[in-house]
Amino acid sequence: MYIKKQTNAYFNRKFIVIAIFMATGLIFIVRLFFLQVVDPSYKLSASKNILRYITDYPARGLIYDRNGKLLVYNEPFYDLMVIPGQVRDIDTTEFCSLLGITRDFFNDRMDQAGEFSMYRGSVFMRQIQKKSYAYIQEQLHKFPGFYVQPRTLRNYVHPSAAHTFGYVGEVGPGIIKNDPYYRAGDYVGISGIEKYYEESLRGEKGVRIKVVDVLSREIGSYQGGRFDTASVAGKNLHTTLDIDLQLYGEQLMQNKVGSIVAIEPSTGEILTLVSSPSYNPNLLVGRARTQNYRKLQRDTLKPIFNRALMAQYPPGSVFKVVNTLIGLQEGVVQPETRYSCPGFYHSRGITVRCRNHPSPLDLTGSIKYSCNTYSTILFRNTIDQARFENIQESFTNWRNYLESFGLGSIFNNDLPYALSGLVATSDYYDRIYGANRWRSSTILSLGIGQGEIGTTPLHLANIAATIANRGYYITPHVVKAIGSPENKNTKFNEKINVDIDKEHIEVMVEAMFQVVEEGTGRFSRIEGVEMAGKTGTVQNPHGENHSVFIAFAPKDDPQIAISVIIENSGYGATWAAPLASLMIEKYINGEVNRRWFEQRILEANFINPENQ
Template sequence: MNDQRPQIIIITIFLVGIVLLIKLFSIQVLDDSFLKKAERNAIQRVVDHPYRGLIYDRNGKLLVYNNPIFDLMLVPKEFELQDTTKFCELFGIEKEALIEGYNAAKKYSWVKPSPLIKQISTTDFAKIQDFLIDYPGLFITTRSVRSYPEPIGSHALGYIGEISGPRLEKDTTGYYVQGDYVGLSGMERFYENELRGVKGVKYKMVNVRGIDKGSFKDGEYDTASHEGSNITSTIDLELQKYGEYLMQGKTGSVVAIEPKTGEILAMISAPFYDPNELTGADFGKNYQKLNANTTKPLFNRPVMAMYPPGSIFKIVQSLIGLQEGILTPETTYACNRSLVACHNHPSPVDLFGAIRNSCNPYYHQAFRKIINREVSSNTFTDTQIGLDQWRDKVAKFGLGSTLGIDMGGERGGDIPSSQYYDRIYGEGRWKYSTIYSLSIGQGELQVTPLQMANLAAIFANKGYYYTPHLIKAMDGDATKIPTEFQQRHDVGVDAKHFDLIQDAMAAAIYGTAARAVISDIELAGKTGTAQNPHGEDHSVFIAFAPKNDPKIAIAVYVENAGWGGRAAASTASLMIEKYIRGDVQRTALQDYVLAGNFIY
């Protein structure tokens, strides 16, 4: 038995050796998973971020372009650091930020890269690039931020920023990862899918110190990035720039539209901000500063602010009355100030005179005839039926709901219904005397400046509009714009009724808005003074020009500036002159608007 022991040991060792050889053969020849793991340890996957599409104005002038920036990426498993103080000095990072960034990277992944320092400028990158070789686990990725050659159009163009957690969770495409930049407002957000482009991926061989040793397998697995689509916007850079110049120091909005197409020529929300402030490494700090500003420069007034339309709404009342046969050009009412206050003008007036002189008592009486049609012997029921029928007609003018502009955050205003008054007063407990303020564009009526500019376009077009929009072409192709912006919307009023309206609006310029007169350009417009219970009234004006071949329709709101014939009409008139002539010759009026002393 003892003589057999050496043989057993030899056989056991032989069998174990055979097993190990078979296992080694399997690992090295049959199973390539360990080879792949080894390759992964030496291969760096680098996402190639595409250049975001550029944005131009309607005349081909550049509005938004890309500026290269750099992110310092960290792979926690490979990162080695001997002297923390020296590292912080070289890379310009606080020790607390370094620790926080490292812990966040570890939490995300031990082996995948995470950003340690974001949005490093070209200048700062030049200072650190020679030191990267001394720190394993660090490498640079290149991306871009938006830049603006002219600091204008911030609300229309929008801005980009790092994707939020909630938005990342909602992304079903798998396109975005933590740290990616996306459009957050304006055109940047609405056209995110078109502007963002397609990511690429490059695989690089690196040694244990993280030094680039060239592409993996000669780039066999690399994919190229594709830049985003370039967008030609409808904005006229020079008009936008001039409008912001006029509105500096004021609160309000200006929207100018090309009536025949619905293309937005200028969209100004005042106060505004330099869009370059919301780019680069200072994005967060500047955003907090703007967001805390009590004047609300981030608030997009053209599509978000809602005001009573004031006397401008009398034009809508006139058209509904004409179409329904309730009013005719000869319909005449006395300026009975016991019904509602009015200013001095000849009395009585027909429809033309009512528009020209903005007669409040006329529309008090005309609106009563539109609402109380005697379809019911019960006056409360009669008013309810009439109001709802009237509301349906008003809605065709693009009021009471969103128009569908190509930007987020649009509000629809409010056109009250019978259900609204039922909730407030109780069913059958309100009548015309309760709602008569609607006749002159006050009370519960609410509209946005965009809707008012669209009304001006409707009056210019004699009864139709195209949804206001900010895109003119994509990659130079005008047919690529969304089809909803190419569809005509009729408001249900015959074109013949607009002749009187246009003539009366042209005559009104010489009455309530004499400052708006341009010697060789015929304007048609309407002033409004929207009541404001919190202070001075708002100055409102809409217009289109030239009257017989309209090329621009405009709405101006200047908050707390009093009469519409002063601040709003003057501003609109100057912008019309700028757009049609190319320059402004009425420098005295321009100085008046810039001074901003409209109340006194």
């Protein structure tokens, strides 16, 4: 009870406390009354406060060739944007006729935009060209909630090198989800170097905040542009391509299916990457892209398919170069070793046929005349070495050499969507024939580059570059500098050594030189240029054989290494070798003098008419 009395001493203070509460509430109510009911200035401020975020899209980086020639640039266009929540009382009929659209189109787009957001801009109509833009912009003030957003589109100087550039397209939902940089309607590199160098090319988006009135007219920058950010232009790419050589290569490949890959051996820089047939990269730009892409997809010659990186052929006789080097390195053969060739090789019911040539041949001769017998014996001797306990071990040893040449794996370079090719493992043969139930005779076709082996044209060109370098290669790549030509792309400059000693490679260089001087490639000899090469003819069960040739030149100071594959054309010496020699002549001499020779290639047509 005592406590009770004591509390009463200050009992009246509750009134003061409650009075403070009430007074505070009253002050707030009065203040709010002035703020919300009496004073109109805040309401006016609010209407001024409708902001429009205009994304400042940076220009995508330009693409140049190795000599600074412009290859890819941008052209401006405009997207018509809409903020559904701000669209009020517009004359739909007038609007539709201004844009030349139907009422249904209008309703569709408005529904779509509304579904995305009532308060954020979405694309109403894509890619309005410059001339219609001016007219539309003039009328647009009548249609609150609509505004134009400047963008750019890719444009290609030459209808060339489409596969290498790749293309740019609208981002899909998957990318938007994983990368907060992208918004619906943004563009992103989808293949080629547009994809690989996307982050360098795209630059940095900026934003301009505009204050607009209720009629959607821009009043000015929001807070003097304080919150605006400038866009940063994308970085230019300086590619390793020589556009003149690329164009020449594409010209030579007309009416042929196949590829050309040319590399500067000392740097790994890809000079030319032709996949034929190709397409005009300008087709895959803008509104017509989807439609054109479908059309290209339906083409039976598969122009979209990048054969240079993705077509896997058995290498045929050009593989003898690698196979022979392995034999030399393993010591199962010496340059002087001779084998006689009766025109075929026979073992356990398997016959490998050979062509007519002098016999017996030494190692150089076997390359020069592409002797199948010699290569098969050499291969079998390599596999049947006594020092290995079983075939798995010896095969794996042989296979490791191939791996060191980069065969059977992708290069992890700046060209996305490449294939690795195929180099069978001993496990593979174990599965097919049973463990230790197979022997060198079972797989002897590998000795002449047939059977369970697949290489892409890029792999083959890399073999040529490796030999040109006398035992190493640099990952072939297509971009030499990013931003300025001085800012070198240092990602691909490591020397990768193959497991072959230099002395053996010198033997091979000489042999390959002989191929062109006197051997199977002698028709393709270029006056004044010392070229080393190797012909190949890939057996094709589905039709005419594929013609293959690898080469580099000049022999002692290699500037260019090349691989050429022409599908369904016949012997390597007849078609691929001459074409490669023209490429080399063009690159080294700057011009081609053998007119009739060039004419013959240009006129050749290996595209089966029924395929067209």
